[in-house]
Amino acid sequence: MNEHPTTAAAAPVARLIEEFHKLPGVGPKSAQRLTYYLLRMPAAEARALAEAILEVKERITFCSACQNVTDVNPCRICASDRRDRTMICVVEEPLDILALERSGSYQGLYHVLHGVISPMDGIGPEELKIEELLSRLRSEEVQEVILATNPNLEGEATAMYLTRLLRPLGPKVTRLASGLPVGGDLEYADDVTLSRALEGRQEAQG
Amino acid sequence: MGTPRIYKTEAIVLRQRKMGEADRVLTLHTLTHGKLDAKAKGVRKTTSRMSGHLQPLNRCMVQLVQGRTMEIIAGCETLESFQPLREDLDRLSRALYAAELADRFLAERVEAVATYRLLQETLRHLQGDADVDLVLRRYEMKLLEHAGFRPELDRCLGCEVPMGPQRNFFSPMAGGTLCPSCGAGTAGSRMLSADGLKVLRLLQRASYKEIERLNIPPALAQEVERHQRSYIACVLERDVNAAAFVERLRREQQRLEI
Ligand SMILES: [Zn+2]
Numbered sequence: 001m002n003e004h005p006t007t008a009a010a011a012p013v014a015r016l017i018e019e020f021h022k023l024p025g026v027g028p029k030s031a032q033r034l035t036y037y038l039l040r041m042p043a044a045e046a047r048a049l050a051e052a053i054l055e056v057k058e059r060i061t062f063c064s065a066c067q068n069v070t071d072v073n074p075c076r077i078c079a080s081d082r083r084d085r086t087m088i089c090v091v092e093e094p095l096d097i098l099a100l101e102r103s104g105s106y107q108g109l110y111h112v113l114h115g116v117i118s119p120m121d122g123i124g125p126e127e128l129k130i131e132e133l134l135s136r137l138r139s140e141e142v143q144e145v146i147l148a149t150n151p152n153l154e155g156e157a158t159a160m161y162l163t164r165l166l167r168p169l170g171p172k173v174t175r176l177a178s179g180l181p182v183g184g185d186l187e188y189a190d191d192v193t194l195s196r197a198l199e200g201r202q203e204a205q206g
Numbered sequence: 207m208g209t210p211r212i213y214k215t216e217a218i219v220l221r222q223r224k225m226g227e228a229d230r231v232l233t234l235h236t237l238t239h240g241k242l243d244a245k246a247k248g249v250r251k252t253t254s255r256m257s258g259h260l261q262p263l264n265r266c267m268v269q270l271v272q273g274r275t276m277e278i279i280a281g282c283e284t285l286e287s288f289q290p291l292r293e294d295l296d297r298l299s300r301a302l303y304a305a306e307l308a309d310r311f312l313a314e315r316v317e318a319v320a321t322y323r324l325l326q327e328t329l330r331h332l333q334g335d336a337d338v339d340l341v342l343r344r345y346e347m348k349l350l351e352h353a354g355f356r357p358e359l360d361r362c363l364g365c366e367v368p369m370g371p372q373r374n375f376f377s378p379m380a381g382g383t384l385c386p387s388c389g390a391g392t393a394g395s396r397m398l399s400a401d402g403l404k405v406l407r408l409l410q411r412a413s414y415k416e417i418e419r420l421n422i423p424p425a426l427a428q429e430v431e432r433h434q435r436s437y438i439a440c441v442l443e444r445d446v447n448a449a450a451f452v453e454r455l456r457r458e459q460q461r462l463e464i
Pocket residue numbers: 063064065066067068074075076077078079
C-alpha cells in the first residue's frame with residue numbers, strides 16, 4: 001500500500017499540511033515544505049503570521065460598490081472625490097487594480113468580478129459579481145465601462161459576455177487595446193504596456 | 207517502441223489550469239500520443255513567447271520533453287488558431303463544449319487519430335455557416351462512435367424488430383432505440399418521435415457538408431439534443447460543464463428576441 005504522505009506525521013502537523021494544500025497553487029509537496037518551515041520558525045514569528053491571517057479575516061471586507069478588498073466601506077477609491085465617476089474599469093481580481101493603479105494612467109472607478117467565466121470548469125456568470133455591476137450601472141451616472149479582463153480565452157469570453165449584457169443599458173463599452181500579449185496575466189504587465197493598452201482601448205465586440 | 211525523451215507532435219489544446227506562480231498545465235490532444243497533460247513554464251508572465259500559442263482550442267506543433275510527473279513543453283508554434291471562434295461567443299461556447307467532450311471521452315495516452323481529426327474538422331465547421339448546434343450534434347454522434355458507444359438506431363434493443371416510422375422510445379441505459387411495446391415499460395426510456403429518429407440517423411451517417419444544408423424546427427432540434435445529451439450523460443456518468451453555459455446563452459438570446 002502506498003502511504004499518504006501526511007498519515008505518517010503527527011496529527012497537528014498533518015492538519016497544517018492539509019490546510020496549506022487547500023491554498024491555490026500549493027501542491028502536496030509545497031504544503032509539506034511550508035509546514036516544516038513553520039515548525040522551525042521562532043514562536044513569536046509564527047504567532048505574528050497567525051495574527052496577520054486573523055486580522056485580515058476580521059478587518060478586511062469587500063467594498064459594497066466595487067467589490068474590491070478594503071478595510072473601510074466604501075473603499076478609498078470609491079469614496080474619493082478625485083476619481084472620474086463616469087468610468088468603471090472591470091477587472092478579474094483585486095490584484096489587477098494594484099497593477100492599474102501603479103501605472104498611474106487611470107482615474108476612474110473599478111469593479112472586481114472575482115473570477116472569470118470558465119465554461120469547462122463549470123464557472124458561469126452567476127459565480128461572478130456581475131449582478132452588482134449591473135445594479136451600479138442602473139443607479140450611477142456611468143458613461144463608459146472598460147473591460148480589462150485578461151487577454152486570454154476566458155478573459156475574452158467574459159468580455160464578450162459582458163458586452164452583450166451591458167450595451168443595452170447604455171454606456172459605451174470598451175476593451176483594453178491589444179499589445180498586451182495573449183495568454184499573459186494583467187497582474188504581470190509592466191506600467192508602460194498597461195498605460196498604452198488603456199489609451200488605445202477600443203469599442204468592444206459582443 | 208518507447209517514446210523518445212524529446213519529441214515533436216501536432217496537438218490541439220483542450221484546456222488549461224494555473225499552476226504555481228506563473229505556470230500552466232495544459233491538457234493536449236496530441237495527434238500521435240492521444241491525450242496528455244503538459245506543463246508550460248512561465249507562460250502567465252507577459253514576457254512569455256509561448257503563451258499566445260498555448261491558448262485553448264489552438265492547434266499547434268509542440269515540442270515535448272518527458273518529465274518526472276508530466277511532459278514539459280519546450281517549444282510550440284501555432285498551426286491554426288480558429289480566430290473566428292474566439293470573436294463570437296456563440297461559436298466559442300460550442301467550441302469549448304466540443305473540447306470538453308473530447309477531454310472527457312479520451313483516455314490518457316491512448317492514440318486517437320480519428321478523434322483528433324474529428325475535433326479539428328468540427329472546430330473548422332463551427333466557424334462556418336452551418337447551425338452551430340447541429341454541428342455539435344453530429345460531432346457527438348461521431349465521437350460516441352469513435353469511443354465505442356455508437357447508439358443503436360435501426361432495431362429495437364428489446365425484441366430486435368426493425369424500427370418503424372412511428373413513435374418509438376429512446377433508452378440511454380439500453381444504448382438506443384426501443385419499439386413502442388418494449389419501450390413503454392422500460393424505466394428511463396423516453397418518447398422518440400418519427401422525425402426525431404430520422405434526424406438522429408442522419409446525424410450518424412451525414413458529413414458536415416450535408417449538415418450545412420439541414421434546417422430543422424426548434425422543437426425537433428430540442429428533442430434530438432435532449433436524447434443525445436441524456437445518452438452522453440449516461441455513458442460519461444456525469445454532465446458536461448460547458449453545456450450549462452451554452453444553454454444560458456441560448457436562453458438569454460431568446461429573451462432578447464422576444
Ligand atoms: Zn470600492
